[in-house]
């Protein structure tokens with residue numbers, strides 16, 4: 307394949323699915339299948355929870371890029387976290403899936419990770435606001451997708467997956483229309499109406515476990531070679 311002529315610069319803590327989506331809307335591709343062929347040389351019309359075929363992806367990035375396998379895994383996925391709790395055999399399997407795996411891999415599904423990750427895409431209203439002011443667009447934060455952590459660790463406000471006004475899903479289950487603007491498809495702004503969380507004992511416990519997850523994710527990536 308000919309390498310891509312451009313690829314969006316990743317934002318801090320951007321979920322890998324968001325990166326694929328931002329490439330998709332900048333490309334002239336009509337379908338996600340075309341985008342998946344461009345990036346991963348695989349025929350799939352879906353976003354994967356965890357990316358696979360990253361060796362192919364790196365090969366297809368624009369000539370002269372300085373990204374590495376380790377960069378994407380550690381900054382834009384939770385691979386390190388699930389890696390931390392696997393035995394050697396499973397780790398080998400997972401590493402193969404990251405590098406070369408197909409779209410049918412076990413690791414691609416939310417169910418395959420025992421509901422560790424939210425089945426819907428969640429956003430923090432204040433992060434949506436900050437990101438659109440700072441970067442000119444919103445994106446999906448990786449750290450908002452851990453299922454039990456229902457509030458933003460930075461802003462202490464409840465994460466949302468639907469519009470507080472008309473209750474439409476902000477992102478549907480096939481992940482079309484991942485958020486680039488901080489409003490629902492009916493145009494309701496999501497950044498003003500939010501629920502602040504008062505951090506009591508149970509929230510403190512959540513943030514402790516959450517920080518531990520982040521620690522594991524950071525530590526165990528080094529084993530993926």
Ligand SMILES: [Zn+2]
Pocket residue numbers: 430431432433434458459460461462
């Ligand atoms: Zn936030």
Ligand SMILES: [Zn+2]
Pocket residue numbers: 469470471472473474490491492493494
């Ligand atoms: Zn709405």
